[in-house]
Amino acid sequence: MVEFVKNFIDLLFGDMMSNFDVRMLVMWAIGGILIFLAIKKEMEPTLLLPMGFGAILVNLPISGAITQVINGEVQEGALSVLFDAGIANELFPLILFIGIGAMIDFGPLLSNPKLMIFGAAAQFGIFFTLCLASMFFPINDAASIAIIGAADGPTSIVVANKLNSEYLGAIMVAAYSYMALVPIIQPPVIKLLTTKKERMIRMPYTQTEVKKITRILFPIVITVVAGLVAPASVSLVGFLMFGNLIRECGVLNSLSETAQKVLANLITIFLGITIATKMHYESFLAPDTLLILGLGLFAFIFDTAGGVMFAKLLNIFLPKGKKINPMIGAAGISAFPMSGRIVHKMGLAEDPQNFLLMHSIGVNVSGQIASVIAGGLILNFFM
Amino acid sequence: MLQNLFISFMAIAFNPGAFIDNLYYMGVGMLAIIFVMGVLIGITTLLNKFFSRKKNDKDDK
Numbered sequence: 158m159v160e161f162v163k164n165f166i167d168l169l170f171g172d173m174m175s176n177f178d179v180r181m182l183v184m185w186a187i188g189g190i191l192i193f194l195a196i197k198k199e200m201e202p203t204l205l206l207p208m209g210f211g212a213i214l215v216n217l218p219i220s221g222a223i224t225q226v227i228n229g230e231v232q233e234g235a236l237s238v239l240f241d242a243g244i245a246n247e248l249f250p251l252i253l254f255i256g257i258g259a260m261i262d263f264g265p266l267l268s269n270p271k272l273m274i275f276g277a278a279a280q281f282g283i284f285f286t287l288c289l290a291s292m293f294f295p296i297n298d299a300a301s302i303a304i305i306g307a308a309d310g311p312t313s314i315v316v317a318n319k320l321n322s323e324y325l326g327a328i329m330v331a332a333y334s335y336m337a338l339v340p341i342i343q344p345p346v347i348k349l350l351t352t353k354k355e356r357m358i359r360m361p362y363t364q365t366e367v368k369k370i371t372r373i374l375f376p377i378v379i380t381v382v383a384g385l386v387a388p389a390s391v392s393l394v395g396f397l398m399f400g401n402l403i404r405e406c407g408v409l410n411s412l413s414e415t416a417q418k419v420l421a422n423l424i425t426i427f428l429g430i431t432i433a434t435k436m437h438y439e440s441f442l443a444p445d446t447l448l449i450l451g452l453g454l455f456a457f458i459f460d461t462a463g464g465v466m467f468a469k470l471l472n473i474f475l476p477k478g479k480k481i482n483p484m485i486g487a488a489g490i491s492a493f494p495m496s497g498r499i500v501h502k503m504g505l506a507e508d509p510q511n512f513l514l515m516h517s518i519g520v521n522v523s524g525q526i527a528s529v530i531a532g533g534l535i536l537n538f539f540m
Numbered sequence: 541m542l543q544n545l546f547i548s549f550m551a552i553a554f555n556p557g558a559f560i561d562n563l564y565y566m567g568v569g570m571l572a573i574i575f576v577m578g579v580l581i582g583i584t585t586l587l588n589k590f591f592s593r594k595k596n597d598k599d600d601k
């Protein structure tokens with residue numbers, strides 16, 4: 158009887174026990190934390206939940222979800238197939254950009270185009286982190302790590318792929334996790350760099366009508382200019398602006414709604430769980446990953462600081478009454494619309510009558526454009 | 541496991557000179573992005589002015 162039970166257990170769990178590694182438990186814990194953050198804290202649940210579940214899925218002993226060699230035979234896993242079909246060739250992030258483009262209303266930016274300069278200033282973290290990361294990694298990996306600061310998952314994936322970075326998995330995880338953690342990362346940095354008086358600066362908003370023709374021409378112009386300056390990023394900018402053109406043209410409302418909701422949701426489901434294929438314990442639990450997570454955090458912090466400090470610099474030259482609330486500079490990172498909302502909330506916390514939303518959202522969408530252009534410049538430098 | 545992690549940490553190359561070498565890319569990158577966004581500000585401002593003026597002209601007539 159004892160022999161029978163032993164054989165039965167061997168039959169059921171033999172393969173599992175021989176392929177088990179204690180590091181898998183660590184990855185299950187990481188997956189659990191991501192799921193907890195998604196459900197309990199509602200932090201970017203559309204991405205963190207699939208990533209957390211995927212992290213558990215790919216770290217089961219001889220998981221059939223990922224491609225592996227068993228007894229000398231290659232057995233394809235569904236998630237690895239999805240990765241090759243949608244992420245390795247950059248298809249998922251680009252299609253997602255159509256949905257994001259269709260979601261963005263450039264109105265606040267078009268009515269005050271000067272806000273675009275903050276989008277540029279807030280890319281400082283990317284270039285500073287490039288220098289930092291180059292001390293530890295080859296330049297193609299350093300550039301891919303730096304682009305985590307773009308706070309833009311699709312751009313991170315495209316840049317890391319095009320530069321053949323071996324750290325694609327860690328970069329994707331860092332980019333999406335930090336995007337979810339924007340409400341935690343940005344406020345202390347903003348508070349550290351600004352005084353209460355500065356945070357209370359009111360910025361009146363005068364709504365100006367933006368003509369439909371301007372809204373239609375804007376995505377086309379952006380695509381042409383960005384394409385001329387950074388041809389390598391033209392697919393990113395092009396897909397983003399194509400989505401926006403669908404939204405603004407006024408004759409494709411059904412397509413616009415589909416892009417914003419069904420298409421974006423569908424791609425997000427697959428993107429999140431497919432990213433997890435790069436969260437296998439053998440590659441993920443390495444000191445390089447910890448370093449990449451640390452550098453990614455630096456990039457976010459310095460992006461925020463770049464935007465805030467640039468606004469403070471402008472304030473030196475602006476007359477009284479025309480001063481800018483430096484907090485809006487922090488919205489120049491492209492985590493849309495979270496960053497814009499955080500700045501607005503921080504403004505309200507200091508002064509319940511200070512409504513910064515339209516300014517901060519304007520800066521936030523300019524950050525979306527600037528981060529894609531920054532990605533293109535990085536590709537121009539190192540491809 | 542921790543020992544292996546520590547050993548791999550120590551194996552990471554550290555080249556502080558690369559920071560200085562790549563400051564060039566930081567400078568050029570920031571200048572380029574400010575330039576491009578400046579061009580976009582200019583074009584958007586012109587678009588706004590051009591199309592709002594046309595409408596005003598029509599109104600005048």
